[in-house]
Structures are given as structure tokens and as C-alpha cells.
Amino acid sequence: MFDNFLFISSAALTVCGALAVVLSPNLMHACTYLLTSLIGVSGLYVTLSADFLAATQLVVYVGGVVILMLFAIMLTGGNDNKSVNKFGIEKIAPMGNIKTFTLAGLSALLMALVISKIIVNVTKAVPKGELPPFSSTVEKIGELLITDHVLAFEISSVLLLGALIGAALIARPRKIES
Amino acid sequence: MNETVVTFFSGSHPYQVVTELLTRYLGFNATGLLTVVTFFVACFVIVNVMALVGGLGTYAERKISADMQMRQGPNRVGPFGILQFLADGVKMIMKEDIVPKDSDKMIFFIAPILCMAGVFATLAVLPFSSGFTLTHLNIGVFYLLGVSSVVGVGIFLGGYSSNSKWSMIGGMRGASQIISYEVPVTLSIIAMVLLGGGLNFKDIVGAQGGLPHQWFIFHNPFTVISFIVFFIGALAETNRAPFDLPEAESELVSGYHTEFTGMRFAFFALAEYVEVFVLCGVAVALYLGGYQVPFELSDTFLLHNKIGLPLGPARILGQLLEVGGFVSKTCALYYVVIWIRWTLPRLRVDQLMTLCWKYLTPIALINLVGVAFWVYYFDGESMWNLIFKSGAAAAGGH
Amino acid sequence: MITLSSYLAISFLLFVCGIAVMIARKNIIAILLGVELILNSCAINFVAYTRFVNNNLDGHIMSLFIIIIAAAEAAVGLAIVIRFFQIRESIHIDDATQLLQ
């Protein structure tokens, strides 16, 4: 009962958020809608009994990536010229125009055709299993992280290091040698 | 096992009787319905209590600051002015709701909701007692971190949406301050999780005891520093003085909620006060023994078999004792927070960032490593245990 | 009845939305939003499969690393955007057609 409610509400949140991201003409609003979509995904993780992932989704995406995006919007949105949009160069172009939306719609349709075909085939192949009982995943993930996936664990730290150094290097204003 | 307030009650006789009766009269299995109702009632109670806490927080703040400044403070409404917050509430709801013309209306509406939702969602795992906690999630602390990070987004959007320069600066400052101080706080929490061996508050609190030497704060030298780091970080995360730069009245008028009037402002304020309470509660649960009562007085077995109370009242009394322990410790911390606000001057923004990144974060990292080494070398024994053991050995033990 | 296909459908919708965002938008940051959507849809797929098909936690680990990579990607990507904006005073994707400056 509650499972279904949680699933449906999270799914609705996710999908509606995603659609709103597509349709919103305002970048800041799109980012807010992305936030709701991400929270919905977190709810979906909960229904899949991936509780740790749900929390990670909240911490990393909501607390991190979205704020990063918001900051980036504010850092790039400054232009006092009134003839342009708040966040772009031209009024319409940054958030798309009829041409791009048509293109996007066509591509999305194309993808939809293909992926629906995949999904149909896959669901035929996979036996319809009941949901296994809900269980906690934190300890199991911890064990996996230091046994089977220890290399990935360590390498991810290297990845993060690279991202940190690279991004700091790029974002830092510096003098360019001519 | 994931325990909730429902599992606590569902073991009791009256609850089962009610379930049976309802099932009989309604014609379907009423377990689910009763679960929802129980949860709803519990949530409602806790939300109301928290609203009360928020209200009393403002009152306490004013009264304590008055005490410190040798003034009277609010003293007209009710005895000692204790009903002042109700009067404030009424005033708030009667105020005109002004939405700036150039503002982003949608986000202007959403921002307080994000703050409120983020703060209230943290209440779900706040461990008032072993039974009366809404739910002991397996990812308790981590969940709390994730949900409370929504507040940062709320503050940023609040500052952004009003299209006022003060608000914008306040919002940027608030968001960057909150995320910055989340780093040392997270690192301190990881150290405690290492000691407690679980993210669940029940595990962490259960690993501690009722007496101070069993608390994690005095577990080893690192945890003391860890507590200080956590506490400073919590102050900054809730934008409390001396870290109230996002709403620094002398610089930014009123910071990110400059343009919010009436109830919208009230919600921001309420969210802040409740968040302070919640973070004090987390500090208590992580470091100060949580709901543990000294000498295990709250033990149902003790109350039921040794003292002779009936089972039901014994359980309830035990839980109430635990709630009392938790709330009293939390209120003590709350007092410290207010005390700090009226004692220390506000930091400058560069000092704020320096404190976070150049002092607290390295200290928290070293602490984390230190705690990990402690757990490794002493097998998780607290320093008191080691002292007692070595003392016993010196006194002729084996 | 919640089945694998319902999750697949959601991730499918998310994916398509992401693609649409990536093509329709001319704002680089908005395009990055689309990338996030696509990454999330993949992560949902991983978790759903691991839940319904083999019920171990490998999919969770995979999703965890997707989240990590998404965070790193967002950090670096946005840094590039900011740098680009500093140089070009624009975040229009069609202004970013040349690698050199």
C-alpha cells in the first residue's frame, strides 16, 4: 500500500520534474525542477531498498551538484544589458527555440522508439519476480567497497583528486601567456 | 531491525485490542490504517512540539540575552512574558504579505517550503528515546545530512528569488557557508560512525552509556576535539552567531530574508530555530550519550520486575525518562548556543572561510585518522576502560 | 504492482527528457542539466536490475560510482563553463565551436 504510494509519488515527482526541465524557459526554474526530479529519484531508490544510495543521492546531488549548478548560474548570469535574457545572450536562444525543440522532439521520438523496443524485449526476457524483502544495504556496501571493489574505491579517490585539481585549475582566473 | 514508534506501540496490549476491534468493524485488515494513523499522530505531536520549541526558542533567546545584558526582556504577555511568542505569531499572520515586483514568484514561494521541509524531515530520525523516535532508519545520520542539505538550497533560492542585492549576497554567503561547514561536520560524524559501528542512531546511542565516562565525547582525546569541531560546524550550518553572516543585520539589512514578510519570514525563522534544536539533538545523540539514562533506570525490566510497575506504564515511564534525558541535554546545548550568540562578535567572511577550510577541516581529518587508529590499536576501548583495566592490573589483577 | 518495467519506464522517460534537454537548449548549463538527467536514468536502471534480477549489490556499487562520476563531471564541466564565460562573456553553446580559445 505505502510502497505503491511511495513509488507512484516518487515516480510522478521524477517524471514531472524531468518534463519541467525540458519545458521550462527559465534556467533557474529548470534547475529547481531538476532538484525535484533528483529528490524523486532518491525516493525511487528507497522503493528499490537502496537506502544508502538514496541518502547518497540526496547528499551528493541535492547538497552538492545542484548547489554547484546554482552557483555556476549565478557566476555566469551576470549581464546588465537589458536586451538580453537574465542568463544568456539572446532572449530566446539560450533556452532553445522552435527549431531546436522540433529537433529535440524528433530525436526524443527516435530514441523513444528504440528504447521502447528494448524495454519490450527485456521485459519479455526477465521473469516477473516478486520484490525481495526490504533490507539495509549500508554494511553490505561497506563490505563490498573494501573487499571486491577496493580498487574502484581507491581509484575513485584518484578520480576525485583529478576532478578537484582540474576544476580548480580551470576555474581559477589566470594570466594567459600570449 | 528498523524500529519505529509504531513497532514500539504495536507490541502493547491496547494497540492490539484496538487493531482487532477496528478490523472487526471496518471489515478489512486495519493494521495498515492504524500504522498510518499512529505515524500521523506522532508526527503531528512532534511537529507541534517543535513549533513550540521554535516559539520558546525566540522567547528564550530574548530572555537570556536580556539576562546577560541586565535587562528585563519580554515580560508583559503571560507570566514572565512566556506567551510572547504566541503574540508574535498572531502578529506575523496578520502582517501584509508583500511580494516584490521584480522577484521570481515561483521560487519566492518554494524557498520557504524547501527550508521547512528539509528541517522537518530531519525530525523523523531525531532519537528522542529508544521507542518514541519516529523511525530508526538504517541510514540515520547520513539521511539527516542529506535532508538538511536541502535547507541550504532553500536559503540560496530565498536569497535569489527576491531580486535584491542584499538578499542575493546573503543567499550566496549562506549557501557557501552551509556547504563549507558541512565538510568538518561530516568528517566528525564519520569519526563517530567509526566508533558506533552504524549509521543508525540506535546503534550509535546504544554504543554509549548513561554516565559521562561512557559518552563518546570522552571516549578518547580525539573525540573531545571532534565534538568541538562538530559544534562549531553546527553553529555555522544553522547560521547562528557568531556565524550569522547570511543575515548580518549591520551589513546586509537582513540577509536572504530581507524581502520576506509575515508568515514567510516566520517560516524561515521557525526553520532556523528548529534546525538549531535538531543539530543540538544530533550532537547529544552522537557525543553526549543521547537518550541514555544513568544506571539504566529506564530499563523496562528494572522498572517492571524490580520496582514492580505494570508492564505498560513501565515501558512508557522508561521512555519518558529517556526523553527527559535527551531533551534536558539538548536544552543545555541550546542554552550554550544562545550564550555564544550573545558573547562572541560576528566573524568576517574571510575569517569564516579560513576557519572552516584551514582550521576545522584539517583538524577534523586528523581527528578522523586519530579515531581510526584508536579503534585499531585499542580495539575500540575507551580511554577510561583502558585506565580502569591498567589500574586493576596494577592493583594486582592479572 | 511494481515491476521491473515500471522502473524501466521511468528511467526511459528520464533518459528521453535528458536527450531532449541536451538538444533543445542552447545554454551550456542547461545542457549539463540534461546530462545529469541521463546519468540518473542509468543509475536507476542499474539499481532496478540488481534488485529484480540478481538481487546482489553490484548495481548499487555501480550507481554509487555513477553518482561520484556525475559529481566530478559537474565540477569539471561547470568549471569549464565558468572559464568559457570569463573568456567569451557568453554561455551560448554555438559560441563554443572552436577548441582554441
Next chain:
Amino acid sequence: MSAYNLNVYMPVVILVAIAIVMVVGALLVGKLLRPHNPTALKEQAYECGEEPVGSAWSNFNVRFYVVSLVFIIFDVEGALMLPVAVVFRKFQGIGNGAVVLGSFLLFIGILVSGIVYCWRKGDLDWVKSFTLNSYNEDRDQIAESKTA
């Protein structure tokens, strides 16, 4: 249905719902009680009584971004370290504490080198040596190189 199910998340949903209902409800109820007579002056953003010049949504300093960048890296690091921290004592119990400690320390060490880098490069300084000047110079140089 066992007690071990998704019901544990019910309070979360209820609390969030209460929060939303509270805000919306208070605003709706307030609408009936409070006065509503807006004027142009009232609806202007308050900037100490002066007329606002331009939009507030303007370009901000990069330092906010660098801080949030370091933060997100640590955020992810925390998310990865928590499960390991949880199982540390368990592995310690079966005598494998050293392995976990080793990988844990290696993980931290690699990231610490990152923050040390940022520290050395001055990314953690709020008041940086580079300010608008170098930024403008930068732009001028690019403009020159473009024209040349």
C-alpha cells in the same frame, strides 16, 4: 508483510507533507486575515531606501564556485567513507582491521593531497591575490590576441 518494510519511511513523507501543508495553509489562511494593499514603493526591493540599480542577478565572484567545488569533492568522499567506517569495527573484530585502516588511510591521503594542492595554490583563501585586475588583464590579452 513483515515489520521490516518501507513503512519506516512513512514519517518522512508525512513530515514533508505537513511542512508543505503548513506553509501553504498559513499563506492561505493569512490571505483571509491580513490586509492587502500593495503600492509600487512597497513592491520595490528594499535597498536601504535607494532606488535599486539594475538587477541583483549579476555576475558573482568565482571564489564561491571554488569553495563549492572543494565541498562537493569532500561530500562525495564522505559518502564513500561512511560505509567503510560502518564496517570498520566489524572487520576489526575478525582481525582484518589493518586492511580496512590501510585502504581508508590511502583514500583519505589521496584526497588530502588534493586539498593541500588547493591550499598551496591559494584557492582556499577568500581574499585572493588575483582580483579584478588580473581578470581584466586576462580579458584584454585575449582581446588583443583575437585582433592580432
Next chain:
Amino acid sequence: MEYTLGSILPILLGPFLAFVVNIFIVKKWTKLGVFLSCFGMFVSLFYSFRIFKDFVFGKYSTGYYVHKVFPWFDLKAAGVSNFAVDMGIYLDNMSAVMLFMVAGCAFLIHIFSTYYMAGDARYGRFFVYLSLFTTGMLGLVLSDNLLSVFIFWELMGFCSYSLIGFYYEKEGAGNASMKAFMTTRIGDVFFLVGILAIWTTVGSVRFVDIYAAIADGSFNGLYAVGLPLATFAALSVFMGTIGKSAQFPLQVWLPDAMWGPTPCSALIHAATMVAAGVYLSLRMYPLMELGGITTFIAYIGAITAFGAATIALVQTDIKAVLAYSTISQLGYMVLGIGVGAYNAAFMHLITHAVFKACLFLAAGSVIHSLHDHHTHGHVQEMPRMGGLRKKMPLTFIAMLCCTFAIAGFPLFSGFVSKDRILGDALVMATQSKAYWIPAFLGFTAALLTAFYMFRMMFLTFFGEPRDKDLYDHTHVEKLSWNRNLPLLILTVFTLGGWYSGHFFGGWVKIPGVEHKEWFATLIEKPRVENFKAYKSLPFGSVDTGADRVFEESQFNPDKYFTEKEAHHVHLVHAIGAWASIAIALAGWFIAFMMYSRGAWNPGRWVNAFSGWYRALQNKYYFDDLYVKGILQKGLLPFNNLLSRFDMGVFDRYAVDGWEAVNRFFYRIAKWVDDVIVDSVGVDGTGASVRFFNVILRTFQNGKIQFYFIIFLVVMVGYIWKLV
């Protein structure tokens, strides 16, 4: 027996981790880095002493060894059958003694270097190399197979290259480092060939497997390039020794190695680099024996010992004398191997390491204090020294003791070991005529050794100062922990009693003290038959050794002889011992007469043997031979020949002829070009390019979203096909 990895690996990891950390920190935090290096060495010393104590004086019997193995790579999975290489640790008495010696000497040299190198511009970098160098040697000693021996061997080669060329601003240092590197490389190539030869036969390169194979007779009946395989392999491996330990044909690099800072010379000449070659030969002794090349080895050793000693007679540079004495002493060790004096050779390795390290450090101490105020350099020339014993008494004592040791005076360590080698050489000579020459050369070299060492002593420390200015500017030596302490500690260990058990020779017996010949008891030839039932243990397991407690060996030199033979051997040994003493005294006497009393004029000898003198000064023209003979006469003409062929034949006929052919076709082509290509081809191509350009430009527009759409379309096509 409880040797877990935790008690063995720190030996290697101490200096290695110091090296790794130092790479990063030493430039900035030099003092900390130097301390780390020394501390890493101390850790190594501590653990190796523990092993030394347990193995040599502890409860573990002689035949005991620890062998821990872990798989390095295994190609079975990749389809290559039976190709798996294991790495491992092999510990027995010999490696225990060796480890302690290496770690001890290296530690003291580290300490001394803090005195010697302080103030140098590359003070920190020196320690980086030093740590890595020591790691290489320790790793080589701990290795259980030839492959990892080779790896560490090359690691040392690299380090010696860096250390010899440490002052790379000086041209000589750069050349010397390259010379050392290239010369040893020749030996290394042969060594690698030897490893491969062994691997093809045994299927493994572990020592224990090789021993087992020798015991099983796996080498019998196999031939390679006309030689029995065992001989071939033994020769190849011995070539490695020749290169690394600077034996007769490849000895040229070692004297030049003194271009490096003196402490590193001490390390290269004493404990590490050159010792590695001899150590390898000792490890592979059963193979040499099987290959029947012991006589060859004896000759090589004797020639080296004698030749180097003669060259040392005429050197005036204090370090050069020591360098040639090193070659000479290495020759003794190899001679010992050749005449079957296994443990005497090994003992000489150890004793030589100790006194040679001490000698070099003492020389360093002398050189460092002699500062030329005109050239602002240190003075190494003996003619400018003299009378220094008053200025630096502690160094003098250390150097004197070492000189006694190397000259083979009784009571000192050199006597104990060298006498045994010479004694055994004499025994072999009485049994086989072929050994007369090595024995004779050995005894002669002993005489020369005593002579040139005392010559060095007299020139340096006795008499009147020959360069008054230099002498007056030299400070009187002050006792300092990092200058004198390493010297004095090493000096203590130049006493023979530490090695033989008899502090006063065999004659004076202290009542109540058991004289135990631990060295002779515990170090013995690998008895290959013991390894037939060998079973290796997985890496990291606790080695209980229950299945490998071998028969205790009691030192009994008569064990292998009948009573009559034993009597003969004893007699010959006694003769050899007395002869050694007499020879050492004679050497001292000649030097004394020449350089202290001045009774005999060395110049007369020079005049009398002026041809020999020039030959000696030019090191028997070996460098000239290699450079002018082999390189210039052999390789350079070959090169020239090739180039002449290139210019004369190839250029003239092939290239020029081709040109003529081309010129003909050019005429035809020009016409075709003008008429067909230009009008039709070029213009047409231009038009078509312009046409495609229009199409392609729309694709190559730099717009990411456009690319993305293309990508999507292609992907959709693929998926549609696949699903």
C-alpha cells in the same frame, strides 16, 4: 621458527620507504630527509641483526633456511604452459650474515655521509641514491631466485651510475659513470644469458630449484654452443661476477668509480656493489663446481689479485690505491671460490667489506679535512700529505688497524680470511699442478698488498708534512659522532677474533672461554642433495620449518679427508700461515725502508724497471686497449666500412642509377602532367573539393549538439539492428 613477513620485510622496506619519501621531500626538508634515510637504515639494521642473531647464534641449526614465495605472474591462464614466475624471500645463514654486514656498513656509511656531504649542494639527493642503493643490495641478498637477483642487480647498476656521476659537472665523473655502467653491462648480458640457460633447463630460476636440479642431474648430457650446458651456464653467470666484481678483463671501471663522493665509494667498494658479484658466485657455487670451471675461476681471481696489486704500487692518489686494493682483494675472493675455499671466500667478503669500508671512510675523513685554499678543492694526492697522524689521531688509528687487517697481520681479520684462502690454494697446488700459478700469484699479491698499503700509510701519516701550507691549514681532528664513531666501530671489527673465534690466534687460549669457529661452522657449501625434497611455502605463511631440519654440521675440516690427507692439509695450512705472516712482515719492512727510513730509494727501482713502471701507471694499457684497440680498431673501422659501403656502392650505383631512370620517366610524366593532370585532374579536383567542402562544412561545424544528433542517429541505427 617464526619468521613472518613482518620481521623480514622491514629490512627492505626501511631504506626503500625512506627513498620513496625522500624523492618528494628531500629538496625542501633536507634534514628531515637525511634523518629519514638514516632511520630507515637503522630499521633495516635492527631487523637484520635480529635475523643474524637468531640464525647464527640462535637456536636455528646450520642447514636451516626460510623460503617464502608469492606468485609474481603466471602465464598459464594465457595459454603458455608452465610459465609462472614466483618471487620470494630466501634466508639462510649466509644471507643472514650478509644482511647484517650490508645493513651495518651501510648504516655507518650513512652516518658518515652526514658529516662528509654536509654543505654539499646536492646533500639530500645523495641520500636518496644511497637509500635506493642499499635497498638494491638488501633486496639482492633476500632474493630467492636469479631473476629478482638480476632486477636488484640492475637497480644497483643504475644507482652506481648515479653515484659515480654524482658530481656530473666534472667531465671525468660523467665519463666514469658511463664507463662503469657500460662495462658492467657487458657482464650483465652474459648473466642474463646464463639465467635463460638455467631456466630452459630447470624451468625455474630459484636457487633451491637449481640446487635440486643439480642434485637430480638435470644438467647432465645437455650441451649449448659446444659446451656442456652446466659449463655454459656457469661461465655466463660467472661473467656477471666478472663485470660486477671487477675481475680481470672487465676491471677497468672500478678505479674510475672513485669519482663519486668518498662515502659512496665506500659503499660500492665494500658492502654492496662489488660484493654482489662474489655473493652471486658463492650462491651458484654448486653450478660452478658442476660446470668444472673452478680452475678458470682460480686463474681469473689470481690474475686479478696480482695485477691490481702491482698497479696499486705506483698510484699516488689515496683513493686510487684503495680502489686497486679492492680489485686485488676481490681477486682473492674469486681465487677462494676457485680453490674451493667456500667459507674462507665468504669470510673474506665480510672482513674485506668491514675494513675496506673503514679504509674508505678514513680516506674520506683525510680528504675532507685537507682543503686546498688555492684551488678550493679537496686534496687526494699522497705526495702532498705526510705527518697527518698528529692532526687526526683517531683517523690514523682506524686506518692503521685496517692496514694491518688488509696486509694480513696476525690478530686482524684479513689474516684470518686471506690466510685460509691462500692455505687452501696451497693445498690445491700440492694436489694439482695447475694450481701452482694461482697460489704463487696469490702469495706474491699478498706481499705487494702489505707493501703498498704501508706505503700509503707512511706517505700519508708519517714523516714530515710535504705541503706545509696545506698541513698548517688543516684543523686538528675533533671527536664527532658522525665522523669518528663510524670509523671506530668499524675499526673494532677489524679484529680477527670476531670472525675466527680466537682473538689471539690459535695459540693463546683463555681458560673458561669456549672458542667457537662460528663462521666455519655455519657457512658451508649448499649441499644440493638436501634440496631434493624441497617444498616452498606460500608467501605470508608462518614458516615452521618442521620439514626442513637438516643434519647439523659441525666444523670439521677433516671431514672430507682421510687421516693421512688431513695431516697433509694441516701441514700445508701451517706452512701457508707462517708464510703469510712472513710475507706481510716483509712487505711492511720494504715499505718502511723505502718510505719511512728512506734507506732504499724508490726512484732507483723506478729507473730500473722504467718500462714496467710506465705500464703500471697506464694500468697495463687496458683502457687504451679497450678504447684504441677494440673501439677504434674494431668497431670504428667496421662503422667506417658500413658508411663507405653506403656512400660508395649504394649511393653511386643505386641512387645515381635510379636518378637516371627517373630522368627518363620524368620526360614522359611531364607531358602527361601538362596535358592530362593539370587541365583535367587538378582543376577537376579543385572543383570537386569545393563541392564536397560545402557538404562537409555543414557537418564539421563545431556545434556539439549537431554532433550529438548525428551520434544519436547512428546509435539508434545500431540498436535497431541489434535488438
